[in-house]
Amino acid sequence: MPFQSFHFHPQVAAGVTAAGYSTPTPIQAQAIPPVMAGRDVMGLAQTGTGKTAAFALPILHRLMEGKRGHVRALIIAPTRELAEQIHGAISSLGEQTRLRSLTVYGGVNINPQIQKLKRGAEIVVACPGRLLDHIRQGTIDLSRLEVLVLDEADQMFDMGFFPDIRRILGHLPAKRQTLLFSATMPAEIRKLSSEVLRDPLTVQVDRVSPATTVSHALYPVAPHLKTDLLLQLLQHTDTGSVLVFTRTKHRAKRLGLQLEKAGYKAASLQGNLSQNRRQAALDGFRDGSFQILVATDIAARGIDVSQVSHVVNYDIPDTPETYIHRIGRTGRAARSGDAFTLVTGEDTAMVRAIEKVLGKAVERRKVAGFDYDQPAPPKQPQAPRAPRPQRQNAKAAPASKPGNGNSRPRRPTGQKRTGSVQAATR
Template identity: 40%
Template sequence: MIPTAFATLPLDPSLLENLTSLGYSEMTPIQARSLPPILSGKDVIAQAKTGSGKTAAFGIGLLSRLVVSHFGVQGLVLCPTRELADQVGKELRRLARFTDNIKILTLCGGVPFGPQLGSLEHGAHIVVGTPGRLLDHLRRGSLNLKSLRMLVLDEADRMLDMGFSEDLSAIVASAPSNRQTLLFSATYPESIAAMSATVQHQPVTVKVEAIHDGRAIRQIFFNVERVERLAALARILGHYRFESTLVFCNTKKETQEVADALTERGFSALAIHGDLEQRERDQVLARFANKSVSILVATDVAARGIDIKELTAVINFELTRDPEVHIHRIGRTGRAGEEGLALSLVTAAENRRVAAIEEYLGDPVPRAELNTLTMPSSAPLEPPMVTLCIDGGRKNKVRPGDILGALTGEAGIAGSEVGRINVFDFHTYVAISRPSARVALARLSANKIKGRFYKIRKFD
């Protein structure tokens, strides 16, 4: 039996103390299997999905190998999207908070080069970023990997799917050959085996079959005609009145069309896809995560890195061709002991996809007819929160505590009325309960935050 207590690992006492304070009492299956070889310095291939605890697995490994007194880039984490890179960066900072003077930088596209160049000039221990921007810094000479001890490729399968193969090869070629390389992937296609052969040395393979408890997710397939899909989706949403729903489409064009059609029907919906500017993507994700938007319509690629803990339901507007991707989609609901609901719209032409999914699951999925769903007479459910956008962020030295203080102090808003606060480089998004939103907007607009006025906007 594999030990699951973090205390059984050869970790620094301050790191163990921090893990305890963060509520990390027992290792998840992927952590229990991957951390021993990672801590012993071996290359590792780990098959793990979002929500499995993989970030803490390689994060603990990264922090354990750092020589804090040496101010050079010793750890590099590559992610397919900025959202995932931001998420990984935040988690690494949480894991490192009991260790003094560790600097972690996030370098992604879609933001100006200047501030990143300034940050790199001051040095860093760990860099997290997307392949394109990291390669740009390497070519400019602003990122130096001569001190690199550990390279992590997070969601490597998706980076290959998104066409980053050449960028990855160029980055790896810039890294020392004696580094440790960790490769994390949700799936294990031949392309991953080929990549491992070129970037790793005698890797240990770790695979955890049951990432999500299937019993926590109730699946239903709804029989529909192709021309009825939009009406069917609206009927499902109107019947269940979910507070937080992720709707999957197979194309970028479809995501925007579906989100627009739902908005026209009175639903609170936004789309996320590759054609959005980075600031728009940040805004959409912040609004969905803080419960000021009820429905997010996404493609599989755009949804990578989105990890919403309280996701009520997942709806497949159209089935994916890959059963593994289907399992990955629905695994985003039903977490933290809560039952999740995964609903799929299925036409007669998709019966082969249904058969492949049921074969992969080892069980049939219940079918239902739309006419069994009752439609309420009331309007679509209104999100409980409203998002305020402040035109100031991390680069303006704005911190969540400054916003919370301005709201609960000068503005007189109860702390219980303030939701999630997301601080980006030049913007901050804060969730306010709907009844308090107007007062919060007026008070923040009329008062200074850290000694200066900022433009405040409200998103409904």
């Protein structure tokens, strides 16, 4: 089935040709026709299957008819990187349509976004937190919305965005087309789909099937030797671009610095970075300025780099599905790739679960010449605490009043902290 069989608007078809698309992927072949017909669709597909074009092309085709200058399509994504990736795909595929797309997410100044919204755009790609800010401030008009896309719904649930999603839904027209895409189908996603989709068509493509172009290997090691083993592994392996996954953002930052200190062109991608630094890390990894990118699963959503030669799981993922998503970032575009996982004695159960999904046992390897018997470094002794002053039997002094420098003012009962949690989730 060629792309011509979809009969896109000529200006959309020109974007498809310019992008070099010839044959649609399975998710595109199954999802595009019902989306173009106006059906609500639930798509189950993993990273790298071409699902962005599966909803972007029908949206561009639809918006070629009708008035312009107001928001007609809203795409909600969990991370800034994924929002930018979707926006980039829409801008590229719709280059000749003159339809305008913009991104809305936190971590950057809101005022430029407000100015762009004032100038008018037909497509908005947004992260939930900052979108709610615009809704509260009245700087975005969604009253004439025609299409809503919830992308990476399972990841939005994992990041705690579902309450925000439900608040956003309350501001959207009831009469609309809704598309929901998710890599997995936990009970929470099934419940959300029943709330937001009307008579949906479900399209499922290789939900947990690993790429056949990727080879897998496990490297058993003690927890305290992981970094040393990774350095030895990199020295003994012919690598191109390497994507390393850690469980926490603090470990991603520390490991990135350790690799840089060891002489590698490395960067980390994690939630504590400003948007400019996150984008610089991504751009540098794409253009080869950084050979190694260390990232968490959340930060890595939206990484679309076809030349990744190796994925290294510094920390084993929490689920087999996450393992499939991680390794799906190598072995793309008919290239072969390698997935290395450092495992400790605590990872046995997850290794079995991953092997069950792969349908085979994964080879255990050792790095020649590495000393696996190095003892763990001794724990640093804690400084002894100063002895507490003895209580006196004298009459207690009156409590200090707030604001006199001797105590912190107490927060009124029921008042919540603000700022840090909201900022972290946007």
